[in-house]
């Protein structure tokens with residue numbers, strides 16, 4: 455019998471009622487390890503109703519008490535780090551070490567949320583007019599929802615839930631149906647940490663569950679991370695239903711390598727950033743841009759042996775550099791892109807399409823692939839491949855290299871490798887991309903700054919975590935107050951001014 459997963463609502467595991475399920479695979483073996491229920495509209499509505507009731511009391515607690523729940527949650531997740539990482543790795547296919555990184559980057563936003571008493575402090579203007587004080591406060595929205603992708607099943611749910619809950623909201627998570635077990639476990643740990651039932655809920659599902667969240671008037675805000683087509687759909691649908699929305703989409707991250715870069719450092723950085731987690735990261739580098747012919751040759755000399763030496767293995771192999779892709783469909787899609795690149799005329803220098811791992815022949819594995827002579831008109835350059843494939847686009851000079859990521863329709867992350875501070879500064883100033891690394895290949899900002907891409911990588915105006923997350927999960931109320939010794943004038947029909 456295949457194990458059947460549940461939803462988690464009101465502090466309890468709830469069996470699915472819809473009769474619809476999705477398979478959850480072990481990507482190492484290709485076998486189905488469990489099935490996850492796909493919620494109906496009615497099941498989502500029941501979760502919202504439950505959360506709406508629970509939120510009132512949670513918002514009434516003082517923020518220091520809410521912070522203490524976060525502190526205890528941090529301790530519990532650290533206690534359970536090893537089994538959580540193994541569970542994550544078994545459904546996603548990323549290595550156990552990388553799974554710990556996934557959890558840890560989520561915890562760092564929980565640490566940020568521990569500062570909520572300070573973060574929620576409002577503004578105060580004394581004597582804004584004679585006898586008049588003005589102050590503003592940040593109040594929670596009510597019930598909010600997060601819809602998250604498969605590739606960071608701990609980090610992204612926590613990026614959304616921690617600030618949302620710390621602000622006093624109730625949170626409904628609709629995680630990816632590909633790897634829902636870690637989110638369910640996080641829900642149990644939140645309860646164990648003292649979070650009241652109904653404040654962190656997990657509703658598993660697909661489009662039906664998502665649409666129920668997008669259209670229900672009781673859900674006040676939607677945070678989404680996933681592919682750009684779905685991000686755009688979620689953004690427009692939720693906004694049309696009067697919600698505040700932030701949606702983060704796909705990516706095509708470039709790494710510019712200047713002639714003066716340390717080539718060993720650049721090649722190491724590129725190998726890790728392109729092939730780590732089998733390239734299934736929104737901040738993966740998928741395009742390398744060496745500047746000048748000499749740089750391209752020097753870089754390829756260093757890069758090719760490193761890619762050849764990559765160790766692809768089962769996700770629980772401590773020596774593996776990366777594991778399998780999430781599904782056989784995902785691996786098939788990546789193979790199709792490599793076929794397409796060959797047809798489009800790019801040179802396939804290293805071909806990972808036929809990689810097979812002995813003893814794991816049915817797993818969703820691929821080797822690392824490398825294309826050279828990729829040009830901006832090719833689909834393999836324009837579209838997100840989301841697999842272990844790196845493209846080299848040769849740039850004749852710095853301005854041409856700067857133009858590539860700036861003109862691309864995605865604008866998530868970008869990096870420059872150089873020893874020249876002037877070039878690095880100019881690049882950071884002028885490039886039209888949301889997150890920039892200088893000699894840092896995956897510039898995911900730390901928790902107390904904000905994360906967000908530009909162009910088709912981000913829809914909405916506020917970023918994730920950092921101060922933006924507190925703005926996103928609260929609304930401002932501004933009070934203008936006067937305590938006169940006695941109101942002596944009669945009614946005034948002119949708008950009050952501070953003249």
Ligand code: NAD
Pocket residue numbers: 601602603604605606628629630631659660661664665679680681682684685702703704705735736838840866907911
């Ligand atoms: P996806 O868009 O397929 O799914 C994301 C979420 O949307 C899932 O919860 C899924 O169930 C739901 N969904 C899928 N189809 C839907 C539909 N038709 N209607 C409503 N909901 C739907 O993305 P994925 O494959 O899980 O994740 C990979 C993508 O996420 C990549 O494009 C990657 O770049 C992107 N990503 C972006 C960031 C970022 O911060 N910009 C971070 C991580 C991942």
